[in-house]
Amino acid sequence: MKYSFGLLILIWLALSPGLDAQIAQPIASAITVQADFEGGNVEVVQLDQAMQRLRVMPALREGRGWPCWWSMRVDGLKPGTDLTLEVQAQTRPYRDKSILAHTWCQPQHAWISDDEGMTWSPSPRGTLNSDKQMVYNIPVTRSELRIAWGPPFVTTDAEALLQHIADRVADSQRFELSKTRGGRSVNGIRVGQENAPNQVWVNARQHAWEAGGSHVGRGFMEWIISDAPAAQALRANTCIYFIPIMDVDNVALGAGGKDAQPRDHNRDWADDAIYPEVAAAQKMIRSIHERHGLDAYIDLHNPAPKDPVFFFGPFGFAELPDVTRKKYQHCIELAAKNIREPVAVVPEYRFATYVTTEEERGRMSSGWVRNNLGDHGISVTLETGWNNSAMSVAGYGSIGAGLGRSLAEYLSE
Ligand SMILES: [Zn+2]
Structure with missing residues (x-):
């Protein structure tokens, strides 16, 4: 029998536990x-x-x-x-x-x-x-x-959620909103009859780091497709469009997205949108509104470290026409009643006054939608405070479920 030199070395190593341990230990630990x-x-x-x-x-x-x-x-x-x-x-x-x-x-x-x-x-x-x-x-x-930093929510999670919804609800349709500049798919789902009397659009992650927004969106959709009588009633007369992640590129890269150059997704809602997914959302929302009237637009975010759970409402709230102001006021009252756990929502609107010009306000999605809705519907931003051990996947989910109950009550009236 003839042993090669290499094999002999291996046998010698195997028979030398002291040396073996010296070699292996630092690597293993x-x-x-x-x-x-x-x-x-x-x-x-x-x-x-x-x-x-x-x-x-x-x-x-x-x-x-x-x-x-x-x-x-x-x-x-x-x-x-x-x-x-x-x-x-x-x-x-x-x-x-x-x-x-x-x-x-x-x-x-x-x-x-x-x-x-x-x-x-x-x-x-x-x-x-x-x-x-x-x-x-x-x-x-x-x-x-x-x-x-927080419970992650990436495209794989979004795909699983969208598939779960599609499997559960017969009257649903997955769709690709667009491809990103990086060539990735931005996917969404429609739940309910396309021609339903009520029309709703919900999107999350215009700021990539705000993973909690997607978890709130998941809780919202899980309530929407649930057996709760109010959810079933909502589905019977409402069409809901849901995009779990808008800024797919930055989510994939683990980038923050907020204040990206030359501007981030939530400052891109202009006529010359630079992100294909923003342009596609604008086009779809316009089309939905022209055909049926959009009743609610909800943009999901996470706010600053010390912030609670709250809504940004329309600028100039106090000066809004009576009917419009009462509609928004009713919404926040329903949200305060329904969003209680794990943290109760602030029962009054806040206003994104750090955005100072009308031009920039019009490039925020909620502002752009508002400007396109006229007197019809509502357009709000839900900011879910994150700096709290209660803001687990389940905790965010409870906020989302509360949002679903609020919306159901609002649209049933
Ligand atoms: Zn944000």
Whole structure:
């Protein structure tokens, strides 16, 4: 029998447990951090292998808006110990000389999945240190953890949701709203008869980082297709168009989207829209309105770190014609009655007064829709506060269900 030199070496290695352990051990225990998946985003600042201490910041995606969202996979952790995760602001400007404030990337709780992104739960509450790093002590329940700013919602989740709706509701139709500039599909679904007396449009993620908006949208649609008598009654006379993710490109890249160059999706509702999905939404909404009259447009967002759950209403609310103002007022009253859990919605409208010119207000989707609706229908933005351990997938879902009940009540009158 003739052994090759390589084989002899292998046999010698196998018979030498001391040496084998020396070679294998550091490799097996090395912590690695990755974001090479849909919606992944991380820039590692420091990694102390021995102390299991990791400092990160959201990676900058040039021209693609705020560096606030982060989502990563950490491998090689020691179960039964703690991972110390420090999150700091991105140090480079995202636009001109603007550096994003640290608070946007520092939720009170990081969100953890130890089942490869299937389920997410909040970490123990983080503490801000004197260097403006948010420090989370994360119990390691598995050698591989997914850790993110919030429960992610990416195109794969959107596809699963749209298919679930299509499978459950006979009277539904999936559609491609458009392809993005990056060649990705922006998909939506219509639920209910195309010629139904009531017409509704709901979209989320005009700002890519605001994953909670999509979770609210999911809760909304799950209520809409449920067996609740009010939902069944709504479906009988209402056609609902739902787009779970508008800014598909930036969601895929884990970019923030907000304040993208030259403008973000929710400042693009002009005659010369630069995003094909915005242009397509405008075209469809115009067509729906011309044929049947659009009764409600709802744009789903997440707001600033300290914000509650609230609606942005129409500018100049107090000066609106009586009939229109009463309609909007009735809406917010129904929302206050129905959106109670896990956080009650603020029972009055807020107004996006940080947008100062009529021109810019008209390029926000809610403003553009309002300007196109005339006296018909309502157009509002739901901002769901996120900086709270109750804002889990289920928590966002409850807000969405409450939105569904509000809408059903409004349209039934
Ligand atoms: Zn937003």
